[in-house]
Amino acid sequence: MTELTGMTIASARDALRKGEVTSAELTEACLTAIDGADALGAVVHKTPEIARERAAAADARLKAGDAPDLCGIPLGIKDLFCTEGVPAQAASRILEGFTPPYESTVTRQLREAGAVMLGKLNMDEFAMGSSNETSVYGDAVNPWRRGNDAAKLTPGGSSGGSAAAVAADLCLGATGTDTGGSIRQPAAFTGITGLKPTYGRCSRWGIIAFASSLDQAGPMAKDVRDCAIMLNAMAGHDPMDSTSAELAVPDFEAALTGDIKGKTIGIPREYRMDGMPEEIEALWAEGRKMLEDAGAKVVDISLPHTKYALPTYYVIAPAEASSNLARYDGVRYGRRAQLAQGDGVVEMYEKTRAEGFGAEVQRRVMVGTYVLSAGFYDAYYNRARKVRTLIKKDFEDAFADGVDAILTPATPSAAFGLGEMQSADPVQMYLNDVFTVTVNLAGLPGISVPAGQDRNGLPLGLQLIGRPWEEGDLLNTAYALERAAGFVSKPEKWW
């Protein structure tokens, strides 16, 4: 069983085409693994019937010789994606009972490519969080542990279920979404690879919105090649999303030559944070050396507005969230609060939203409401949008100076314990996104590649940031880094 579920997408694709394995066998192996992994809290709506049906259809397609790369490949889908006839709750109580009658563009494209949906994956409520602890389904748990210590660790967030499921070999790959680091941070915490594409590369249609100018879907998989294969199917222009780019989608897998000779890699000095753990600093230095050894030219660069990225994000994201989440009012879908005699429509809204949204979502909706309210709009929201322009310009300047990609740590630490941040104020949790959030603000592609382990054996990731629309080049640099780092460790099964 483990051999099947542990396959990469690329190796499974080749085995399926050669007839060495069927999609039905692969799918069954994943369903069994999922049933045995309830302790991870990764899969929150299991869809075995759909999976078996799609596997059978994929096997027929494979037999007929009409098989795209993902045909027959079992995937997990983050709960943020609407998939026809399957509950989509964004891990929130307020969407309890909501069953979308439509399919998001990204999952439709995956479905048309023959991919098999195994189920919906856990996440932070409305993708707001960095530890998967704000989910109405309960925590997702990291398959990795600190040596023999049985303390449960976070798989990161918000795509925590996706990360845990891929790392624990419950599926071959998973979809994630990334608004401030929600693909890359969990990927780093679980020793997998996660790519946030350029803003506009994947359609947002049918994905429950958090912050529309920052949200972007992307692949989470076992290696760089698998991310490229998944992105090939996920990307593309969609008239249903007016911000989706009308650009041709190149073959991202074909870009993986591993040759980065002559490429220029920037190391931004502002990412060297006070109090950064030595292990992270050492990993970053090693990554630099690996890319140099692979023939890249590594230069120090400056992204002077980095320091202001998090505060900018914590104005813009809540502002957009407060607007996007206004639709959850107990009228059209999801849960409505029990009303008392004489309650009017305003009481219905207020009670529904008070009991439907968790604490972090309420906090962000209210912060967003505040920064958009009369008298504060210019001081906070407009100012943040101006600083965002400056943050993007920092990157544009670096790229104009000839930098092809930027290397940074993916996270400021390894995975932390579930509950460990409970007493900290919300801002402490926000610091998790310090290296990733700039990328969303600038709309750039970014990828997290597992590159080492800390003293407790926990995985650590490095992030590469690329030029807009050049995911192929970015994936190739990541591929070179992956080959040099040679990260092959797997969590020991305890669940």
Added chain:
Amino acid sequence: MSIDTATAARVAKLARIRVDDDALPALAEEFGAILGFIEQLQEVDVEGVEPMVSVTPMRLPRRADEVTSGGMADTILSNAPDAREGFFAVPKVVE
């Protein structure tokens, strides 16, 4: 930055989220911490900088003004907590 409980109550009201009176001081304190963090933006020189409208330079596409979808009231109402006779139902709003 300190936020008083009256401001916290006003924001909760605007956001249409019921917050009990005894929860207001803690909420005000949390707002204070977050807004204090955001306050750093005041030190950035943004003179003459355009606020970002779109992260990728693009013109919002337009399409022909014609009906492309519809005629599925039942499907749309299927997720409503309360729907009657082809309408969403809510508590009485007009006496």
